[in-house]
Amino acid sequence: MEAEPGIVDLRGVWAAAGAWCSAAAVVRIAPAQAALVAVAGSFLLALMAWNLRSGRGLAAWFHRGWAPVALAAAGATVVAAAAAVQGAGGQGAAGAEPRLAALVEARETARVRVVLTMAPRARPAPPASGAMAAESRGGEWVAEARLQAVAVSGAWMSTSSRVAVSWPASWGADAVGEGDTLEALGRLSPMAPGRREVAWVGLRSPPTVVPAAAGAVDRAREDFVEAARALPGDGPALLPGMVMGDRRGQDAGLGDAMATAGLSHLTAVSGANCALVLGTVLGAGRACRLGRTATLLLCLAALAGFVAVVRPEPSVVRAAAMGTVSAVAVYAGRGRQAFAALCACVVGLLAWDPWYAGEAAFRLSVAATAGIALLGRPLAVVLHRVLPGWLANGTAITVAAQAFCLPVLLTFTTDVAAYAVPANLAVAPLVPPATIAGTAALGLAFLPGASVLVAALVWVAGVPAALVGGVGRWFATLPHAHLSWVPGPAGTVAALLVAAALVAAAWMVRLPGGVPARRAGALLAAFAVAVPAGILLPATALVGRNPPPWEIALCDVGQGDALALRTGPERAVVIDTGPDPAPVRTCLDVLGVEVVDVLVLTHLHADHIGGLEGVFSGREVREVLYSTAARAQDREPGQRPGAGAAGLSGRLPATAPARRAFAGERGSAGPVEWEVLWPLAGAPAATENDASLVVKYRIGAGGTASGRTLTLLATGDIEEEAMDVLLRTGVDLRADILKVSHHGARNGGTAVIGAAGPRAALVGVGAGNSYGHPAPEILAALQAAGTAVFRTDTAGAVLLRREGSTLVSARLEGAGG
Template sequence: MSPRPLDLRLLPAAAGTWAAAAAAVHLDAAGALALGLVLLGGAVLLGVLLAAVLRLLSDGGQSRRLRQTAVHLVLACSLAGAAALTAGLELSGHQESGWDRVVEERAPQQLTLRAISDPRRLAEAGLDGTPRAIVEVEVLTRREAEQPREVEASAVLLLEAEEAGAIHHGERLRGLLQSTPTEPGDRATALLTPFGEPIDQLPPDGWTRLWRVVEPMRTATAEAAESAPGEAPQLLPGMVLGDRSQQSEELTTAMQQAGLSHLTAVSGANCALVLGAVLAGLRLLRLPRWCSPPAAVVTLGAFVLLVHPEPSVIRAAVMGGIGALAIFAGRGRAAFPLLCVCVITLLVVDPWFAMEPAFVLSAAATAGIVLIGTPLQRLLETVMPRWAASVLALACAAQLFVTPLLVPLAEGMSLYAIPANVLAAPLVPLVTVPGTAAAVLAAWLPGLAEAMLWCCGIPAALIAAVGRETADLPQAMVDWPDGGAGAVLGMLYILAALGLVRSLVLRRLSRSGTGVLAAAAAALLALVMPVQAVPGLSGLLAPTPVGSGPGEDWRIAQCDVGQGDMLVVRTGDEEAIVVDAGPAPDPADACLDTLGVAQVRVLVLSHEHQDHVGGVDGVAEGRKVGKVLHGGSRAWDAAAELGLDGVPVHRAEPGVSGRVAGRMPVEWRVVHAAAEAERPNDASAAVHFAVSSRGAPSSPTDGGDRTVDVLTQGDLEAAETRKALDAGMLPEDIDLLKVSHHGARDGGTALITRRRPEVAVISVGEENDYGHPAGVTLQALQAAGTTVYRTDEHGLVTFSLDDGVLRVRTGG
């Protein structure tokens, strides 16, 4: 018996709506409106044209097929135009309210806001070392000529973590705020920061009171979960309510590396489980079938209110409702059309969903389960029990579809995500469904809620254990190969996945089925054992001979800028922290171009001498500079001299630190900055970097094998260096040292002798007139057993990290 064909009639409309929404949110108001009108006009014109053609054709199969095609084309154009018009109308509202002008001018404004999320703490502290947090807000009004003017725009509020902690979802805020524009396509139109005044909380209005009804339930849930076993108190608030504030950084990292982080965020799976429990209860009570839709709507509404109606939660609720609607319809084949309807509805109502990775991943995972979940389960049932086949089929179907999207988003692969999800999947309903019931009861019956959450804590603790153990496995998180190797493997994976999907949907192999399976096996093997793990293979696919450039996996670079200093610490594919800028703009610009750096998170200027700051304009040329942190004497007016418009400039103080998470984690701390020193050299800002390889946690004090400690010194001289050493200001372990003052004699040798760094780099001009580096410095490095690289001899020097081991490449 041949399988029924999939109902893909709405797929073109969904794809067209998504494409139009993604294009519209990147345009200005006029462009988005024009796009919408063109698409709607095209739909009308196409409908009229095809209607005329159909009148000329006689009735028959050909006419019927043409009519169906015409209807779907008109529908696709109409829906795409509607999404573009929605974006254009919202952007027009921003223009008419004057909000766009305010954001572009970055002028402080008195704003009234409403918090639409709970605070989320940032991994990177402020320049003064103060922890920070962000709150997603809706800008309600701005004050113009002493009169409030409505705005209605999304933004992100950046505050100190302590101040942000007092803000809850739904509360209204007012303050004098400065705005910074965001990138086109972002839901948030601006980043808001206080301008010299604290943020005031306004009296509650109707919406605030509504949200405050559920706040005690959320707080009581977290308190009731504290008695749960193991690490369940950290996971339960996240798995039930999407509240990750109780999770430690270590557990969060472990869950990410195990591919289980989606379990601690409200997703369509949460909503589907809660809905499924309610619908199952209605069926047990033998209530009429018509009761299911209103019960589903009420349940979803209450659940969204409980976990907070943020855009991601609303998206999850709509996605989660697909399964319930498919069950009510009594047709499994209705699931894919319902998925398309869901995607179209969300994009027409809110086109900015098109640019949200969570929405993309949710749609992909749902599509995978809908398309191949059942056929894959039937296939697996031939070799394993039905319950095991069901769990494995769901995990594999979702992972197969989301993997091509996760690679560019996460910049790495969780190798054991499928087995980890298979182990965790049976435990999730035991947490989500009774946990949600306990959350509802927590504020009124705390004893009962605590008992229920203790029971839920057993499977939650097991899930945490799965995450921990999985993250500890070899190469739990690995980089996807760059360059040609990554492109080839990516194409192979996609082709193999398409072949497998086709075979599963048709429930038979094509003539080339053997080849498809072989390609699939090769692609999946590439995921389980990346080319980096196979000695020699990476070099065959993407040769990188020493001396040909920095290499694609570089993490630290000493630029060749002549007689000056410039060190670069990579924090992402095209972003980095830059320490000093050399003597002139052109060499600085050329080095960052060679390294592929398009964004400078932090520009650290050790002090005011020209050989360290002369190339600032080159660093900023065509790049976004996030902030400038500088040392040097107190009298140096760095902000005036540098002339970087719109870039925050701050003085470095000992203890100021920051952290960049992600695939290339870096933590940094200013360990010396004596602004009152007699000489500018001794006022240099010295910075300690802890650079982690392959996504391992980094900390200047952890001493782990996977962390490389780097120290930059500016031009610190001998006496000040000894003083800092004696005071314990400089790190005990130094793997890579940027030698002070180009290796000059006055830099001293105490640090080299007492710390004995593994590797040292000296930035120095070829045949310079200063005699740098001094013989005494080179002799001390040799005696310490330190490997030395010099820009006058080696040119650009870059380092990659292989499980904490420095690998060097020279030559630019």
């Protein structure tokens, strides 16, 4: 990587900023209003041009300062005009065709056919309005999809509208993936304001996969996946994702490991794929002595073919658009103006689809490319003075991308991949052969009789892909593989300062001859900001934060449950995992838990088991207890108990034996003893919530000054009717602390509060959740009983311990909330 002469052209940033603001606005207004914005912008541009050309008025006096305004107005006008033409504005059902909009507003239940545009993910349902929000109980599988048809009055009505699809977690999602067509009975409901989908489709019957007529592209993709099955290690899962974005074979464990190592961008198609395709085609064109025009056409044709084979998903379209702009820039002789090309790409993509403005993946893509354009080249020049060329270039690109992506990442997580730079350097030699050979194999899969050559190229690509997975898993197991950055606005500001300081410092020292004296002060100031903000702040995670003394911890995992009971130094019993791996992983890390004696999964809804990988990450889990409404014989032949339960399939390592628990079972770990009170053996629960394990935990004196046992009644999501059955058995439910059932939902009932007589109640609930949890009736009953209530949506993560006969609480800092 050579130094780029001259100053980077930053003028395009104004057009990109105007386009981004316009896109964020037009998706919330009607197309007619977007048209008015476009007309107003055009009028403003014409007026400014006339003033500047005529040399009259205030605009002419300050003509140099009006250039940013004109560029921003131009970008905003282009996006608004495109949105008006496409009809991209509006909210929810208002953006649907009239007949579909009527069905959505009436909340009709009908036969639907949807095509999944992303792999299902386990988590609490996204926000829906009205009755659907109240009905979305427990965990669910959620996916983005395109509604293909709706059965109305016995006839199919064709459509092509974006929707969100969900179905109960107990139905599982192992048999479906991105690109599959599903048919089921579903209820159409309006989405909450601010979402691009026109409707929420809550499935009312288990979906069936509709066999699609396989075209040439589908057959080639399936042949490629089939050839990859013979690869070792993570090759069968990673190679289809790296080459064509097919992530169906990737389990949550691999995904979490790659994210922890800072390699998640390699699990799917990204801009790197297009760059490698373009680089290969460009090299071939030069080797054949093709002219610039022929090379440009060849590059564009290769990109078009690549997009057609991989499928035009948003990430692929973004990458191809950037590749097209870059190819045209090379043709025009401005190949080094990468930042200007990026700004043009941003304007074009937002005009194509203004909803990109709100997507995290788009923001990360733009941030990474901007970092490479602004920081990568000058930083490489600096590093070339002390490092070999290949290492200087790889380090510069990785550091630049990480530094610019960090402020965006902090908007939805405080976890930082500590080893992202060395991990990316380690896999850098593996990615090109995996991608180039894999793409060549995919192309050859279209040719009849080329199966032997395809298989050979798949192995050439698959071995490096398997090594990439191994590298990711290894880095994920290292100590402090993920650090907790400073949360909130302070952390975001610190990250922005890091990026700004690195850019300033790199550009100051990139010139031959070192740093002029007049720039020394500014350079020192830049490093004075970068060092404390970028090193000292996140490195606090390495020091080992010592939480206050604790016996029971309620982790803040959003809309879900996760608790820990301390069984000894660096050991605990963990109850449920919450909906996502990151929050529970951070909580247990801050608590210092290295060994989980028992992981208790009260039931198999996603808001209780979605974070499984976060518990297993870097920890030894010795045993798993679980409950479910599914029948024991439903697991597949040959599977060990627990391994095939819905929601657990493929997610439990062989080192963690899992078994189903029933009333009457007892166990202990350190000072913690427990007794399972529910469900009753031989009496299958009607719903997954009512299959919840109800367990009474007793934490012994353990040398504390209290000399008495502390008791906790954990109730999962059991509902009122099942709890009444348990109460009628006469079992002793008295406890010092009650984990309130179902996040404080109304259907959890209040009878258990009187039976337990708790001094404190724990409620795991997400801030601003759409379910209305906790219900006012539950809170009123707790208040009437004189019970202190600790809610994660208001108190964050909470620690409880005994001091004599007093129950003392403390906030767990650095663990969310």
